[in-house]
Amino acid sequence: MNVVIVGGGIIGLCSAYFLDAKGYDVTVIDRSDLTNNCSYGNMGMITPSHFVPLAAPGIVAQGIRWMFNKKSPFYVKPAINPDLIRWGLHFIRKSTSKHVNQSALPLKELNVMSRSIYEEWATLPEFDFHYMRKGIIMYFNSEKTGEEEIWLAEKAKELGLETMVLNNQQLRTLEPQMKPNAMGGVHYLCDGHLDPNLLMQQLINILTERGVRLVRNTEATGFHAHNGKVTSVVAGQKIYDADCVLLAGGSWLPAIAGKLGVKIPLVPGKGYSFNVKNPKVNLNYPTILCEARVALTPMPGRLRIGGTMEIGRMDDKILPYRIAGIIESLPSYFDNLRVDTPAGEEIWFGYRPCSADGLPYIGPSRKYPNLYIAGGHSMMGLSMGPATGKLISEMIDGEKTTIPVNAYNPERFK
């Protein structure tokens, strides 16, 4: 049986990996050359700690306040775009405590399942993506954020995640070179990190060696369907026959699924990152600066710094004041972290595929039983990629899934 996957980001490649392992004949079609998509320049964090969805109480009011500050980490591009408005309405409706409570377990389970797969992969000779399980430290600088973070750490413990609340002295012991000046932090020992650029390249090598067809620089532009089933994918000048089709097109998922009349509420959340190469001092631990919403990850030979979430923006422009916002936030958390503004060509950007409720879309479509959707992982696609791929392979194979999948139903907004 052959499966055609549209999209070769982390979600498409992980799905190809597990489908191939089950003996399916797999083709991945991507309109890029597979060397740069959202799955490359991200922060490499593996995040069971991120059990609070993007749609949460307070985010809408905070988002509106941030819209008036050019350097803020969050921005919604105002536009008369029906898809964005529909997404926004779903998002506002889902930003409740009830939704946060209901989402915690499905988000945690997917992250934990992925973490185990990464830990297994890290022992295999064909992978070497510098996986480490040292945890992630969330730094806070105000009483209010501190209270929220400590409350969240308690919730994390209730979910079985290992956390430790740290004062400034303890932060200084963990990061002696950087001299943290933040008020305090929470260490999520349950988290890991890796080098996403290495991981993606290694996945491509493994899939190629195993005979998975990777069709590059070819855009999927249409589909054929017959008797209630998708029968082929039109891409470039060719038609790819398919027993089963998986749409894993990242932020372009709504456009692709729309060609089959399947509506997926999803918008791009543009983010930036850049690398400080061979830094004189580096962090020991991946770090999130809570108020600034900036992330920092030590990677071999570099410190990667990233942030911002520009909802609805899909253009190649790099907004210098957002980069300035990231850089200017650093000294208020660390005495010894001062970074020069990177040149334009050193700044990477990617589009996080943001679902309307902060949970990913994973599963079959109602309209076509042989059409599957996998996307909308927002800021956790790298972390949740392997589990998503495994679940998709189990669903296509008709097996019982490793974890319950109801919460990820791609057509839950119908």
Ligand SMILES: Cc1cc2nc3c(=O)[nH]c(=O)nc-3n(C[C@H](O)[C@H](O)[C@H](O)COP(=O)(O)OP(=O)(O)OC[C@H]3O[C@@H](n4cnc5c(N)ncnc54)[C@H](O)[C@@H]3O)c2cc1C
């Ligand atoms: C600054 C930043 C930091 C981040 N940090 C983290 C982190 O620390 N941990 C984490 O877990 N996540 C992180 N993320 C999020 C993560 O990178 C994404 O969730 C993830 O990469 C999404 O993967 P994807 O496969 O769905 O999409 P993508 O990687 O975007 O892949 C989609 C692919 O589909 C292809 N495509 C689209 N349309 C078509 C078509 N019609 N035909 C053919 N191909 C098509 C595209 O070319 C692309 O290659 C971060 C994101 C950003 C921006």
